[in-house]
Amino acid sequence: MNKVYPDAKSALEGTLRDGMTIMSGGFGLCGIAESLANAICDSGVKNLTVISNNAAVDGIGLGRMLESKQIKKMISSYVGENKTFAQMFLAGELELEFNPQGTLAERIRAGGAGIPAFYTKTGVGTLAAEGKELKEFDGETYVMERGLFADLSIIHAWKGDTAGNLIYRKTARNFNPMMATASRMTVAEVEHLVPAGELDPDQIHTPGIFVKRIVAVDPKLKHIEQRTVRKRA
Secondary structure (H helix, E strand, O other): OOOEEOOHHHHOOOOOOOOOEEEEOOEOOEOOOHHHHHHHHHHOOOOEEEEOOOOOOOOOOHHHHHHOOOEEEEEEOOOOOOHHHHHHHHOOOOEEEEOOHHHHHHHHHHHHOOOOEEEEOOOOOOHHHOOOOEEEEOOEEEEEEEOOOEEEEEEEEEEEEOOOOEEOOHHHHOOHHHHOOOEEEEEEEEEEEEOOOOOOHHHOOEOHHHOOEEEEOOOOOOOOOOOOOOOOO
16 A cells, blocks of 8 residues: 655545544644645635644644634644734634643543543633533542544654654654544655655654555755844844
């Protein structure tokens, strides 16, 4: 089975439709699947539910899809540096299911493990627990959180092989590995694509069984989320 595609557009062919749920990995601008996100934006699909820690920044990655109003709902934990995200939410143009960051990660991990729900103390007594089932264990109150599972996961990895095995670097290990397991279709973009068998098995974070399609992207495409400078004396 050939998993390698020549570009992001062809790697997503036949996977996109209006109203679908997409998981998008990464943290801030680290490890985001920007090439795949751009291809989704260019496809014109709309009414999307997107599960992601945040929505990158204005004009980059998911930020483009927010600006084009293709995203109907975000399930996330951090508005971050995205001004469009905040403005759309405050104007009532974007549905938002806000999660504590660790809870979001656990909901995704649970979905990938086939766990429909779990209990946590995080968020009890706050807006995050409103409308959710509460239960007592050993005299402590816990809130029930549902596992998350998507139609499509878009993932960014540092290195991958033609069998779909993936290795992440540093901050890119946030959300990407568990999202790769929690959808019907996982498409990965990698900075370095090597033949199957070249990766050290002990270094692989995501086994290729979870990855259906893979595409090599430009490793030089990097962004800085927040730049602080000062004038030289």
